[in-house]
Structure formats: structure tokens, C-alpha cells
Amino acid sequence: MRRISVVALVVLVALWSSGAPDVSQARAVTARFHTSPPSSPSAVSTLRRSDVNGDCVVDILDLSLVAASYRAPYPFPHAQADINGDNAIDLQDLVLVATSYSWHCPTHSIMFAPWCSQTDAPGNDDAHLADEFICFQNSDGSAADLTEWHVRDQYGNRYTFPPFTLAGGAYVRLHTGVGNNSNTDLYWGYPYAVWNNSSDVVYLYDQDWLLVERYQY
Ligand SMILES: [Ca+2]
Ligand SMILES: [Ca+2]
Ligand SMILES: [Ca+2]
Numbered sequence: 001m002r003r004i005s006v007v008a009l010v011v012l013v014a015l016w017s018s019g020a021p022d023v024s025q026a027r028a029v030t031a032r033f034h035t036s037p038p039s040s041p042s043a044v045s046t047l048r049r050s051d052v053n054g055d056c057v058v059d060i061l062d063l064s065l066v067a068a069s070y071r072a073p074y075p076f077p078h079a080q081a082d083i084n085g086d087n088a089i090d091l092q093d094l095v096l097v098a099t100s101y102s103w104h105c106p107t108h109s110i111m112f113a114p115w116c117s118q119t120d121a122p123g124n125d126d127a128h129l130a131d132e133f134i135c136f137q138n139s140d141g142s143a144a145d146l147t148e149w150h151v152r153d154q155y156g157n158r159y160t161f162p163p164f165t166l167a168g169g170a171y172v173r174l175h176t177g178v179g180n181n182s183n184t185d186l187y188w189g190y191p192y193a194v195w196n197n198s199s200d201v202v203y204l205y206d207q208d209w210l211l212v213e214r215y216q217y
Helices: 002-018 060-069 091-099
Strands: 108-110 134-138 150-152 157-159 173-177 186-187 201-205 212-214
Touching: 060 091, 108 201, 108 212
Parallel strands: 173 186
Antiparallel strands: 108 134, 134 173, 150 157, 150 201, 201 212
């Protein structure tokens, strides 16, 4: 109910500020694949970036900062309010904060790692399922137990981690297809491609289904 109220507030603020949303501005955030960790802010998930004021919780304060910068000319009053990094502060940013509402910083540091992910396998993805993979890195110094954590895409396809520990500073690739699990590679064993090539959303939940990470590409 609280989230519905927030979304309603977002829509009201947006309509009050600018009339009907400008659909022409809607565009997907393009994922960039790297061979090493990038330093660009685009590597930080929109979930974390929704904490505009950096106080480790996404709440009305963050929403108000985006609203205060709504459609402001560059330089923005609050540059961090451009959640999706498209150089405009608009309805997309408000919605991203609203859909992250009540998120708290996790006590661990498992993040989606676009630089070691490959959502578009070479050739036909359905014929090369083991070559389609997403990647998570542990940016903390200590190991993290990911046993029975969950991954899902925007359509609700779900994967549950087997007994697995990700060492501090390490990363793990989750392949869509079949293979032998190791410390660096896990295999979903799914019969079809999961990750859209152009845009999708990666959700990571802990063992209690609390959202840890959400990354839109
Ligand atoms: Ca905040
Ligand atoms: Ca934006
Ligand atoms: Ca794909």
C-alpha cells in the first residue's frame, strides 16, 4: 500500500510539473560489456543510485530531490538525481526511485557486474545457452554465503543458488545453460535463453527474498 502511494505521488508530481510524460524520452539504458571493472558510475545499479542523498535508505527524501530537479536544465541542482544517467531528470528517474522505495543498503556487497556479463551470446542464444551469462561480484573483503539466494529476470524466470560461497573480491558467472558448477561458474540448466539481448532487469534476492540488487540494462 505504501509503495502504491509513492507511485501515485510520483505520477502526480510528474503531471504537475510537466503535463503528460514525454514518451519520446523513453529509452533503454544500454549495458556496456567490459573486460575489466569499469570506474564509470553506470556500473552502479539503479537500485543503489536511487539513494540520491546517500543515507543508505531510499525514501521520501530521495524522491523529493529528484522532484526538485525535475526537468531542470544542466547543470542539475542535484546531479545524483539523474538515476539512469541519461543526462535528463524526468519521469524515468522518479519511477526508478519509487520502485526502489524502502530499499536499505545491504550488509554485504554483492553487485551485478556488467563487465563480466554476456547477455547476448554469440550466434543464436537458444543454441548457445552456456555462452549466455550474468555475473556478480563481491566487492567486500570477506566471503559471502549465497546459498539459496535467488536471481530472476523481468519476466519472473527464477534461479536459486546451490550451496555456494563467493570469496571476498571474487566474481561468479551464472550461465543459462548446462555445465559443471565451480567456484567461478554456476549453471542454471535452463532450456531457453533468459536474458534479453537489448534490455532486461536483473534481480538478486537473498535467502529470505529480500532484494539485494536490481540492475537494468
Ligand atoms: Ca536516501
Ligand atoms: Ca535520467
Ligand atoms: Ca540473450
